Amino acid sequence: MPHAMNRRKLLKTASATALGAWGAAAGAQSFGFAPQQRYPDPSVFILDPSFAKYRIYSSTIEQLGTGMRWAEGPVYFPETGTLILSDIPNNRLMKYEEKTGKFSVHKQGVNYANGNTRDRQGRLISCEHSVTRRVVRTERDGRTTVLADSYQGKRLNAPNDVVVKSDDSVWFTDPLFGINGEWEGARATPEQATTNVYRIAKDGQISAVVTDIVNPNGLAFSSDEKKLYVIEWKGTPHRSVWSFDVSADGSSLSNKTKLIDADGPGALDGMRVDRDGNLWCGWGFSGALSAQPSDIGGGMSAYLPLGKSEEMDGVKVFNPQGKPIGFIRLPERCANLEFGGPKRNRLYMASSHSLYALYVEAHGAA
Structure with a gap:
């Protein structure tokens, strides 16, 4: 009997140790992910020879954590080495x-909260995209400062993604996602007539700089800040990236041009720009369905998807002219990404349930 009790105690201890290790790694082997043992990682594809210089031969995709329901808005803080x-x-x-x-x-x-960024003073700025529906800054002492919660006397829709320009102005998108249902917040009636891109000047004044995009989503400045890129979630009819010229004083936009068209079932979400001007875009299947149902057996018909998530989910890279040059395939759809690490060459990818990372020879634009 003592021997059996000791054995049960040993098994219990081993089980607890295993669970503790799993928790520390945040379940890093779940959702069908297995680290690649061979170099180069076969999940990193060169779509154009120009992308070859950005792929590190001996770098493979890592799953850093999992257990989330919808991962979004990664932002890196170099002072503390945290994301x-x-x-x-x-x-x-x-x-x-x-x-x-x-x-x-x-x-x-x-x-x-959805999109996050840091300002030039190293403070966290977040888009609270439901309930409060505002853009806030977390001060160093933990206090919250509201940067925007309304425009022309009416509440914002659902602030989504946010970036800070070198002149300390804050730019954010305001689609409807956070108030469309109960999954990502609380359903509410929009008060704004359009879904806009806003600019908060250094003095706190808010202006609508884009008013003709249906549900603007991710946004990013070019490496020289002469252009602003905005992802349109719907209405073109495909998801697209629009390019705008930024005025010399940095206060307004012009020359709206479609740079990238997702072309069918592809889905763009968030993006980042590297120092060479390439756009690294969260990519995946849009969920588009066939126009007519198909037989699925059992006397049932269903509207089948027009694409395969397992083939499309990941990060798609485009050069400054909008040409696809690289693709990083992931086991989950990537919503948004960020360059981090001491050298700004570690690509963090927030993807559905998990956080992934890959070292590359590209460096995030400041």
Whole structure:
């Protein structure tokens, strides 16, 4: 009997140890992900010879953490070597620490924060895209400063993604996603007549700089800040990236040009720009369905998807002229991404349930 009790105790201890290790790694082997043992990683595709210089032969994709419901808005803080990202349906911010590899909850109850960025002073700026529907800044002492919650006396729709320009102006998109249903927040009636891109000047004045895009989503400045790129989620009829020229004083936009068309079932979401001007875009299957149902057996017919998520999910890279040059295939759809690490050459990819990373020979634009 003592021997059996000791054996049960040993098994219990081993089980607890295994669970502890799993928690520390945040379940890093789930959702069908297995690290590649061979170089180069076969999940990194060169679509054009110009992308070859950005692929590191001996770098493979890593899954750093998982267990989220919809990962979004990664932002890197070089001072602490940490990455903050949103887990929208769970209404929390997550944190990854580069030195320890720890993946944990950073903050709960964040009003379904979506996009995040840092300002030039190193403070976190977040888009609370439901309930409060505002853009906020977290001060160094933890206080929250509201940067925008209304425009022309009416509440914002659902702030989605945000960037900060070198002149300290804050630019953000305001689609309807956070108030369309109950999954990513609370359903509400929009008050704005259009879905806009806004600019918050250094003095706090808010202006609508784009008013003719249907549900603007991700946005990013070119490496020289002479152009602003905005992803249109719907209405073109495909998802697209629009390019705008930024005025010399940085306050207005002109020359709207379609740079990238997702062309069919492809889905663009968030994006980042590297120092060479390439656009690294979250990519995946849009969920588009066939026009007519097909027989699926059992006397049933169903509208089948027009694409395969397992072939399309990941990151698609375009050169400054909008030509696709590279693709990083992931086991989950990538919503948004960020360049981090001390050299700004570690690509972090917030993808559905998980956070992935890949070292590349590209460096994120400042």
